[in-house]
Amino acid sequence: MKRIVFVWCLLLFSFAAPVRAARSGQVAALNIVATLPWIGSVARDIGKDKVEVKVLVRPSLDPHFIQPKPSMLLAVRRADILIYNGLGLEAGYLPVLVEASRNRLVATGRPGNIDASKFVEVIGFDDKADRSMGDVHPGGNPHYHFSPSNILRVAEGLTAAFALADPVNAGFFRDNLELFRARITEKRREWEGFGLEGKNFIAFHKLFEYLARDFGFEITGYIEPRPGVPPSSAYIQGLVEAMKVSRPAAILTASYYGPRQVQWLARETGIGVVEVPHDVGAGLGGAGEDWFGFMDRVIRAIRSLSLLVGQ
Numbered sequence: 646m647k648r649i650v651f652v653w654c655l656l657l658f659s660f661a662a663p664v665r666a667a668r669s670g671q672v673a674a675l676n677i678v679a680t681l682p683w684i685g686s687v688a689r690d691i692g693k694d695k696v697e698v699k700v701l702v703r704p705s706l707d708p709h710f711i712q713p714k715p716s717m718l719l720a721v722r723r724a725d726i727l728i729y730n731g732l733g734l735e736a737g738y739l740p741v742l743v744e745a746s747r748n749r750l751v752a753t754g755r756p757g758n759i760d761a762s763k764f765v766e767v768i769g770f771d772d773k774a775d776r777s778m779g780d781v782h783p784g785g786n787p788h789y790h791f792s793p794s795n796i797l798r799v800a801e802g803l804t805a806a807f808a809l810a811d812p813v814n815a816g817f818f819r820d821n822l823e824l825f826r827a828r829i830t831e832k833r834r835e836w837e838g839f840g841l842e843g844k845n846f847i848a849f850h851k852l853f854e855y856l857a858r859d860f861g862f863e864i865t866g867y868i869e870p871r872p873g874v875p876p877s878s879a880y881i882q883g884l885v886e887a888m889k890v891s892r893p894a895a896i897l898t899a900s901y902y903g904p905r906q907v908q909w910l911a912r913e914t915g916i917g918v919v920e921v922p923h924d925v926g927a928g929l930g931g932a933g934e935d936w937f938g939f940m941d942r943v944i945r946a947i948r949s950l951s952l953l954v955g956q
Contacts, residue, residue: 675811678724678751680735681708682925683790684761684799686936688728691803691821695814699724704926707901709873713738718745726810727751728803731762732787756809762787764802765795768854790924791943792855793833796936800825832937836860839948845891846947847884847916849898849907852923856943865891868898868906876906888914895950899923917950 677698679685685700692698699720702711708730721727721742729735743751743758750757767785789795804822808815842861846853849868857864866887870880888910896918898907911918922928925939 675807676723676725678720678727680729680739681790682927683796683936683939684728684730686925686934686939687796687800687825688803690825690935691800691818692807693817693821695811695817696807704924704930705900708734708924711735711738713742718742721746721751722748724748724751724757726757726759726806728759728761728806730787730790731760732767732784734787756806759803759806761799761802762789764798765789765792766798768858769851786851786854788852789855790936791853791940792859793829793836793940794859795855797826797829828937832940836940836944839944841944841948844894847888847893847896847910849896849902852899853897853921860944864897865893868896868902868910875903881906881910885910885913888916892916895919895947897921897947900928919946919950921946 674694675692675696677685677688677692677696678701679688679698680701682700682702682704685698688696688698701717701720702708717738724746727743729739743753749755752758762784767789769786800822804818807818811818837860844862845865846857846862847866847868848864851864851867851872853864866884868876868881868884870876876884893916896907896911896916898904898918898920900920900923907918910916920928922930922939922942925936926932926934927939928942930939930942
């Protein structure tokens with residue numbers, strides 16, 4: 646029933662022309678639509694009061710399983726710039742929104758259609774991967790927002806895009822990028838001082854590969870045998886035996902993954918569980934959290950439990 650309602654809304658909106666912000670006289674703020682909270686946070690840091698940012702997906706939701714909504718369509722229709730994670734993460738809802746919006750500014754291939762993954766160093770690329778291997782992303786692991794080095798690349802890319810769309814404020818955006826760069830340098834020095842390098846962890850899903858790469862720790866096993874595939878009893882038992890040998894510092898998970906397997910594994914092995922926030926504002930982050938606050942929570946959560954086990 647919900648899908649039928651959405652289809653009718655698509656038809657209704659598709660016959661209307663895209664709405665653009667008035668730009669007579671004073672230059673209006675750029676209307677930015679971001680699919681995910683972390684993207685909205687970076688866009689606000691670069692654009693500040695020269696942009697208005699609308700985020701499509703709530704931080705409490707699993708970004709792998711999002712359904713399109715009429716409110717999303719309305720936001721895309723009004724956008725000057727659309728920014729998304731890419732690498733297939735929004736494949737289930739964003740293409741239909743872009744097409745139905747009939748907004749030429751954010752159509753595929755236009756400067757206002759920004760795939761943020763094009764700015765980053767992607768890991769996990771596998772051109773032979775297919776859906777028989779689970780919930781895989783052949784273009785690479787899409788969870789690069791845990792990587793400070795990649796977030797800086799995204800900020801650089803957004804600065805160039807904002808400057809192109811609003812040349813009057815190009816210098817303002819570049820100044821904000823330099824502030825962002827300085828803050829990342831300072832915070833990264835702080836985060837590296839938490840001593841995660843050389844530790845090993847078990848994870849529920851391939852969510853933390855970029856984090857591990859940037860901070861020098863290792864993910865030695867996964868609760869999912871393949872991304873998105875529930876583990877069998879035999880697989881879990883084998884993981885228990887492996888963990889008794891490797892003694893990981895903790896089991897890393899996120900709030901939207903099933904707690905049953907995680908808690909059972911923790912009881913069987915005596916290894917503690919760290920529920921890591923998966924995006925800006927998730928969990929206890931709150932509406933005012935930015936990407937830096939999110940990363941503070943991520944690093945501190947992992948470090949707190951690994952300290953308890955003496956790794």
